[in-house]
Amino acid sequence: MSEGETGQLPLEISPPAAPILETQGLSRYFGGLKAVDGVDFKLSSGDFHSIIGPNGAGKTTFLNLLSGVLKPTQGKVIFKGQDITHLPAHRIAHLGIGRSYQITNVFPNLTVLENVRLAAQALGRDNFKLLTHYQRFDVYIQRAWRVLERVGLAGVGHSLVSSLPHGDKRRLELAMLLAQDNEILLLDEPTAGLATEQVPEFMSLVKEVAASAQNRKTVVLVEHNMSVVMSLSDRISVMHQGRLLAEGTPAEIAANQTVQEAYLGSLYSDLDI
Numbered sequence: 001m002s003e004g005e006t007g008q009l010p011l012e013i014s015p016p017a018a019p020i021l022e023t024q025g026l027s028r029y030f031g032g033l034k035a036v037d038g039v040d041f042k043l044s045s046g047d048f049h050s051i052i053g054p055n056g057a058g059k060t061t062f063l064n065l066l067s068g069v070l071k072p073t074q075g076k077v078i079f080k081g082q083d084i085t086h087l088p089a090h091r092i093a094h095l096g097i098g099r100s101y102q103i104t105n106v107f108p109n110l111t112v113l114e115n116v117r118l119a120a121q122a123l124g125r126d127n128f129k130l131l132t133h134y135q136r137f138d139v140y141i142q143r144a145w146r147v148l149e150r151v152g153l154a155g156v157g158h159s160l161v162s163s164l165p166h167g168d169k170r171r172l173e174l175a176m177l178l179a180q181d182n183e184i185l186l187l188d189e190p191t192a193g194l195a196t197e198q199v200p201e202f203m204s205l206v207k208e209v210a211a212s213a214q215n216r217k218t219v220v221l222v223e224h225n226m227s228v229v230m231s232l233s234d235r236i237s238v239m240h241q242g243r244l245l246a247e248g249t250p251a252e253i254a255a256n257q258t259v260q261e262a263y264l265g266s267l268y269s270d271l272d273i
């Protein structure tokens with residue numbers, strides 16, 4: 001049927017899905033330093049999206065702007081079409097944008113299970129009006145055990161956090177984030193401090209738990225281990241001096257001449273391309 005006969009377009013082409021999170025001209029200056037400088041970023045729902053770039057590129061500042069921990073000098077942050085730029089960090093967390101815990105935010109003298117339960121309870125986005133206090137407590141305990149199973153920590157659920165080896169503490173941070181059932185996980189170098197040989201396994205776990213859940217997560221990962229980033233990401237954004245230098249699939253980024261010249265050749269010599 002032609003357009004002339006019906007007065008309509010012959011094909012219905014659905015527009016690309018709106019991004020779950022978007023920034024427009026996002027900037028943050030520290031005095032004269034443009035730590036984040038006019039970043040237009042789009043995050044698709046369900047994607048595992050990594051941000052790479054050398055030290056000082058502005059990656060942590062950018063994540064802080066997304067989570068509301070820092071406020072921009074200019075520009076906007078839009079979550080599901082809603083301008084959240086001026087919301088305080090705790091309101092942004094309640095919307096389902098979760099930031100990884102640093103181990104300093106856990107209670108070392110409580111058990112692994114209690115820490116995860118407290119993380120689940122802290123956000124309290126559930127509608128529990130009809131449940132008694134005791135029933136709610138039970139729901140959180142069950143959720144905590146489920147999450148501990150998923151990250152492989154159920155066996156140490158009753159151990160004190162202070163007694164855990166470093167690798168398990170990193171798993172605990174992930175568990176606490178998962179317990180909050182966020183839609184978006186912002187992870188800033190979650191493998192910091194892990195031995196090189198532990199990194200691929202840990203990141204595979206992150207990818208697996210993000211993808212396997214009934215309610216699949218969207219992940220923004222800042223990570224410097226390039227082979228991990230290349231193998232796990234759906235999309236990669238490259239930051240350089242506060243700006244986005246390139247964005248694309250791992251193959252596109254690996255083939256991008258500018259990125260290669262700027263980074264991959266010299267700074268990321270662990271990657272064979």
Ligand SMILES: Nc1ncnc2c1ncn2[C@@H]1O[C@H](COP(=O)(O)OP(=O)(O)O)[C@@H](O)[C@H]1O
Nearest residue numbers: 030033035053054055056057058059060061062
């Ligand atoms: N609170 C701050 N005050 C002043 N300068 C800062 C602050 N936070 C970050 N910077 C500067 O902003 C730039 C970007 O830092 P950062 O976002 O931490 O980069 P990355 O995470 O990519 O290493 C760096 O030059 C850093 O020194």
Ligand SMILES: [Mg+2]
Nearest residue numbers: 059060061188
């Ligand atoms: Mg950083």
